[in-house]
Amino acid sequence: MKTQAANALEMLAAAAEPISIGIFLLRNFPFMTFAAALDPLRQANRLAGRAVFKWTLISIDGAGVMASAGTVMPVDCSIDAMPHCDLVMVCAGLDHASHYNPKVFAWLRRLHRQAVVLGAISTGPFLLAQAGLLDGRRCAVHWELLPLFQEEFPRCIVTNEIFAVDGLFITSSGGTVTLDMMLYIIAACRGRTLAAGISDQFNHPEIRQQNAFQRMTPQSRFSIRHTKLAEVITAMEDSIQNPVDLQVLARRVHMSTRQIERLFMSHLGKTPSAFYTDLRMTRARDLLLRTDLSISAVAQICGYMSSTHFGRTYRAHFGVTPRTTRNEGLVPKN
Incomplete structure (x- = not known):
């Protein structure tokens, strides 16, 4: 058996060519990811002119898997018939909880015991965590699902970085970030020149490193240029569950509350309080639509200790x- 003292990148860099990668697809997986x-x-x-990598597409039973866009992707084998892989990546969609399956968890734990590097993209980290493999590990989860993941797996160390490497685990927050993660892996395995060449082929001008943050800046998302206003918005987004008083936010950016209020009105057309409520209500709606958390749990994640108060605010907003x-x-629904 291989030693688990090395981390994921060292293990992959030491693997013989072609490095074998399995992609485990679950129903409604996101095609872009x-x-x-x-x-x-x-x-x-x-670009290398040789088989640096080979890959195997895997499903639970060996049958094709339907993507979220409705396209059925044929696969090479079932989890029982999977050949040796140096890395296995779990690719799941928004209905990840419907794939919580004892057989899958046992398979993932067996791969870990065999020192196979395990990756997870999109909502894949939920399956690794549910299998008990990410306790005490840093992992990257899409910003939209961070509150749900933290609620479900409090022993995991969630990061807002675009992807994370911890031990023999590599997790990505999904979407185009997965390209950066793969280029990072390729650079570690076979050099930055090859990774840069691939990035250039994809018209991807910059390979983001793992400590980059997931979301667009507030300046881009809200079409604002004022740096301190962007800092306040970032602080609000980072404290949905524990809302911060405007006076505290103002002190952080060395401005008065009156100055902050004028900035919000002139740039966004609403008060700081109304904007903060918009953020919290948008997060609440997303959690209600995309998760099976109880309404009281959604209320708490969005900073409302009273479900009644949350319900009134939500109805007034939507x-x-x-x-x-x-x-x-x-x-x-299962």
Whole structure:
């Protein structure tokens, strides 16, 4: 058995060519994330002029898997028939909880005991965590699902970075970030020149490092240029569950509350309080639509200790109750 003293990148760099990568697909996996994981491997082989990598697509039973866009992706094998892989990546979509399966968890734990590097992209970290493999580990989770992940797996160390490497685990927050993660892996395995060449082929001008943050800056998302206003917005977004008083926010940026209020009105057309409520209500709606958290849990994650107060605020904001939104939710019921 291989030693687990090395980290994931060292293990992959030491693997014999072609480095073997398995991608485990689960129903409703996001196609963009999948392509961002697979296509850099193809491009690496093309630019290197040899088979640096080989890959295997895997499903639970060996049957094709439907992506979130409705396209069925054929696979090479089931988890029982999977050949040796140096790295296995779990690729799942928003209905990740519907794939919590004792057989899958046992398989993932067995791979870990065999010192196979385990990766997770999109909502894949939820499956690794549910299998008990990420306790005490740093892991990257999409910003939209961070509160849910923290609630479900308090023993895991969640980071807002775009991807994370901890021991024999590599986790990505999904989407285009997966391309950066794969280029990072390729650079570690076979050099930065090859990774840079792949990035250039994809018209990807900069390979983001793992300590980059996930979201666009407030300046880009809200079309603002004022640096201190952007700092206040960032602080608000980082403290949805424990809202920060305006006076505290103002002190952080060395301005008065009156100055902050004028900035919000002139740049965003609303008061700081109204903007903060918008952020919290948007997060609440997303959690109601995309998770099966209880309404009281959603209220707490969004900074409301009283479910009644949360319900009144939500109805005033959206014109419907949280229960109505939940009933229209996107999460499949088991």
